[in-house]
Amino acid sequence: MTGSAPGAGRPPARLTALLIDASTEAVRVSGGQVGGVYLRSGAAGLLRLAVLAGLPGPLFKPWWRLHVDRPFPVADAYRLGAEVVLANATEAMRRYPQFAAGLPFPFGSLYVPVVGGTTTFGVLTVLRPSAADATAVLAERERVADIAGRLGARLLRLAAPGAAGGDAAGDTGEAAGEAAAGDASEAAGEAAAGDAGAAVVTWDDEPVCVPPPVARRAQGRAGGFTWDPVGDTVTADAGLPALLGAPAGRISGSSAALADAVTPGDAPRTLAALRETAAGRPPPLPLYARSGDGTLRLLELWNDGAGGPSPEPRRVHGLVVEPGTGAAADAAADLLPEGVLCLDRLGLVRYANPRAGQLLRRAPAELLGRPLWEAVPWLGGPVGEDHLRAALLSPGPIRFHAGLPGEPGAHASALDGSGADGTWLDVAIHPGPSTLTCTFRPAHRVPEPAPEPDEEGADVPDAPSVAPLYRPIALAIALSEAVTARQVSAVVMRELLPAFGGRRLAIYLLQDRRLYLAWENGFPAGFLDPFEGVGLDAELPGVHTLTSGRPLFFDSMERLTAAYPGIALDATRGSRAFLPLIASGRPVGSCILGFDLPRRFSSQERAALTALAGLIAHALEKAQRYESEAALARGLQQALLPRRLSSHPRVETTGRYLPGTQGMEVGGDWYDVVESGDGLALVIGDVQGHGVQAAATMGQLRTAVRAFALGDRPPDEVLSGTNHLLIDLDPGLFASCCCLRLDPVSGAVRAARAGHLPPLLRRPDGRTEVLDLPGGVVLGVDPRARYPVTELRLDAGAVLALYTDGLVERPGVDIDVGVEWLRAALAEAAVASERPSLPALADRLTATARHTTDRPDDIALLLASRVGEGLDLPRFRAAPRPHSP
Structure with a gap:
């Protein structure tokens, strides 16, 4: 039974009913307010939200689809087949900082894989009130796990051929409870229609949104x-x-x-x-x-x-x-003097009093039955939607101010403090099990937020204002581009410290159960030296925050010395935050933030810093993997590229290789000159992609080409044999290649191409052309591919140029323009009667790329020239450099 693609039809009613029943029952038994089921998509590696109970779907659209390899609790539960329990927001921030940054609200959550037989269909999830730790929700977790188990068994029966009839007949005990909802008759109807014979239960439609189950209250x-x-x-x-x-x-x-x-x-x-x-x-x-x-x-x-x-x-x-x-x-x-709207938990307006219509400039009839963000468009937008999400996911009321747009009926958002006519509303949203009550009253000005009381009564200044939702997202975007530990630290220094008014930063990384300084800024010279290489048994806050997994905040240096008597201090005043860097449950290191003045860390700031520490830890973990892989790839590539080229007294060759400067700086470009019988094979190739896998595949192909060429096989057989080898290896990559066999005595050339750029030929008289050779498809795609051979002649004194696309490709410019630029550069090399210098010509052709600091691709170039009997190869002197495309 397969959910239809969006717009292509409704998912099967039986599948939808099963998912709704499981979601609402999970909400009821766990004491939660929100439940849902993610199912596998028809697209590989993708989960889709199928049912959402207790929340309006449009407000949570970013979470409708999720890749199974993302660092989110739903993905982990599905991929690992294990329950994920996040008792509270702090636990979510520590373990899943990207998830917590997107939904920074105080709730706990459960994620249980839905398994039938050996098949994992999806994940049952429940959002519930925060708890102290996972042991406090043990009973609820067991109840939700039981529901997920029963759902998995039903989906397994539903997926089998003839599933609907079998499910209705073989589930007698459950059918009695489902009969009230019409499930049995519905299943029978589907069986009669032959609608349940599919082999897979998937979902590719929008989620079905339903209200949560609510215990009825006595009326009046x-x-x-x-x-x-x-x-x-x-x-x-x-x-x-x-x-x-x-x-x-x-x-x-x-x-x-x-x-x-x-x-x-x-x-x-x-x-x-x-x-x-x-x-x-x-x-x-x-x-x-x-x-x-x-x-x-x-x-x-x-x-x-x-x-x-x-x-x-x-x-x-x-x-x-x-x-x-x-x-x-x-x-x-x-009769109330303030405006009142009542919403259900799907965001629909169910009641509006006359005063609400006056304040919101809408007749009550225009509000009823519509989502709030549609009924009052100027309350929409990212900020307004975030307030509504907060009310739906937080236990307490949410209060904010909204500026009315200037013209009645205007749809411009005014939640950013831009009330066009100077009129402001004080808005409060009170959440409840089944309804949300929104109140509106005039506010003549937007008051400054009241300072939070200091939990310990210390006389410390308020923290600077911070946008708690913007900062994690901004930092995450910046960290996504950092690929080394140094770059990660620089991003933290640039993005994190200014947001919180900090001046000092130290990042320690864990290695062999000791902490080593990776980056520091702002501390006195030599102050951190005694802490280098401390073990995990040291009585230091930077160690304790990592071993306990909990952040430590000290509003003043006095509190720091009280907690750690005798600790060395770098200042007599100030405050410190010690943050654990933990990624995917693995300790990475610790981060120390220093502030010059005593300050109070509000609960909001503590939560934000905890989430940010998780983002930093994941970025550092990625950087460590990257640096290890980059070192391996660079060594691998250096070992695989030729140390010297095969030579012949009648032929001169020279090659150049420039790695890309973006990413890992290694790729799959290569060139080679191989003895082939009494001639030479000239080869150039380009493996798709970058990194270790591309470099390793390049090495395998280079070895294969050498082996075939040493056997004196013609170019078409060299490419065909290499093509079969790449298909058999199945690395998931393809490669382009150009192979030429040159007879040094006669100058005869036989050439074949596999999806590679055409060679260039500069004749002795200076005429330069693009050799538009017929070719076949790239290597690694079609085992039946054929590679036609073209015969041509390399005269004495002529120059043949083979190259990869990194030398001629520019963003936004057709590659033919780049090929023409290279042809012109080769043609402009003047001829003299002195000794040749192919290396100088190769340097000339790669000079522009060599001085470019931002090369997205690696570059390979191979030049060859033939010396005629009794003829010296001419020397090329530098000509004016042509403009790069």
């Missing part, structure tokens, strides 16, 4: 209380504790406890209303508030008096009502 609940202001005592009836979900003793303690339980997060307003009512000035309308999960509450107050102000405080009676989600709740919210 109420509870009452009496407050005596003289003794500040509260007496609650039996209904109030049940409604508030709090012990009666907690509510009855005092007016402050009552206010906090009834209106969490807005207790001062409720306390003020209680006091006003006790003084004889009750509010004219019920108070409206929201519970911690976003549920609307009405609070009505009255006193014992006959009305009017009173010099003595009176007892206050109150009624707390949760009218539910029906008409009563809508009518109550209609």
Whole structure:
């Protein structure tokens, strides 16, 4: 059973129903709010999100498809066939920094492979509230694993020929539970239609988005209380504790406890209303508030008096009502002075009060039933969508300010602080199990964010403002281009320290259980010398952060010395952050950030730095692999290229090789001159790609060509034999090649080409032409390929030039232009009667490339010239350099 390609039709209903059932059940048993299933795509190496329960699909489009080799928990669970448990955001940042940088919100998650028999179909995933560690979610993990196991068994049956009928008949116990959803009849219908005979369960459509399962709440609940202001005592009836979900003793303690339980997060307003009512000035309308999960509450107050102000405080009676989600709740919210929107967890607007229409400049009818980002377009855009994602994935309310666009109905995003008409809204989104409540109220100016309290009470300055979402992404982009440890360190110095106001950086790498300094900047000369090569048993914060896997933050140097008495300090003031560099669970090293002044590291900054450390660790791990591979490749290539060329008294040859300067600086270009009977074989080739594999394949091909040429085989047989060898080796690469056999005495040449650029011939009279030889396809593609042979003559004093595309190819320019440039350069070499100098000509033709610091490809050049009997080969003097294409 295979999901259809986008736009080509719906996935089979039976498959969709199974995935929805598994996702929603996993959400329910794990206490989560979001669930989903990734399935294999029809495209190799790709996973696609098939079902998403509890989130709007368009807001999470970047996560719809995922390659199995990416460093993400879903990919690891699928590729390794093992469960991945991320108890909280800190664990996610440490183990999967790229994933955490994309979704930097406080949630935990579970990822369980869906396996049937020996086939891994996909991954069942659940996002749930954060936990202390993996042991705290052991029971939930086992329940989700059980669901994944049952889903794998069902998908295995579904994938088999005649699956739908077999599944319906052989799953009797489960069919009873599924009958309510119509699964059995649906499966039978599909079987009758012959829709379930495919051999593979895959998905290539957009994800199906469904709401999460929500336990039904009692509607229209109420509870009452009496407050005596003289003794500040509260007496609650039996209904109030049940409604508030709090012990009666907690509510009855005092007016402050009552206010906090009834209106969490807005207790001062409720306390003020209680006091006003006790003084004889009750509010004219019920108070409206929201519970911690976003549920609307009405609070009505009255006193014992006959009305009017009173010099003595009176007892206050109150009624707390949760009218539910029906008409009563809508009518109550209609009276609120602030705008209210209720969204389901798929982002659709389910309710809008009149005030919301006024503030958002939309009639309520235009809002209902539409996604928020479509109903109010100026609330969309990357920033607005990120706030909504945060509300969907975070346990607490999300607050921000939005500037209204200048013209009513305008669609310009104003979340960046560019309210065109100066009107601002204070927006709050309160998440709940099944709904999100959004409130809007006018805000005349955008206030500065309040500083977070210092957890330890130290008098340290606030950290500079940091864009926590931009920095990980910006750093990740910059690190993707760094290929050595030095380049990684330079990127960190350039991107990371300025963002956090740091001045000092030290990066240590782990080798043989000791830490060695790889990069430092800003520390006093010689200060770090005593720490070079310290073992993992040293009592140092840079060691402890790596061995424990936890970052260490010290807001002042006093706190650092208190934690590590006797440690050497490079300054009397300042603050330090010690970050573990761990990639794919393997320790790489540690990173030390130094700041000149004491400062408080906010929780947001600590989370961001932890994620950034993970990105740095992965980049350094990649750099270490790269440097090892580059050293191996360079040595391999030097060993494989010819140390000297075969010679003949009647023929002079010279070659040049220039490695590319981008990437590993090794590739698959080669040239060679081989004795072939009583003649010489001139060969040039280019293996696709770069790196160790390209260099190794080049060595194999060079050896094969030499072997065939030494047997005095004609050029077409040399290329055919090498072609078969490359196909048999199956390295996944192809190669171009040009092979010529030269008779030094007569000058006769027989030439064959396999997808390579045509040779150039400069005749003794200076005429230079491109030898447009007929040729066959590149080597390694077609075992039946034929390579036609062309016969020509190399006169005494003529020069033959063989080259690879790196010498003539330029970005954005047709390669024929480059070939013509090389032809002109060869033609402009003037002839003199003195001794020849082919090496000077080779240097001349490669001079432009040699002085180019950014060569994307390697370059090979082979020149050959024949000396006639009694004739000296002419010397080429330098002519004006032609313009490079």
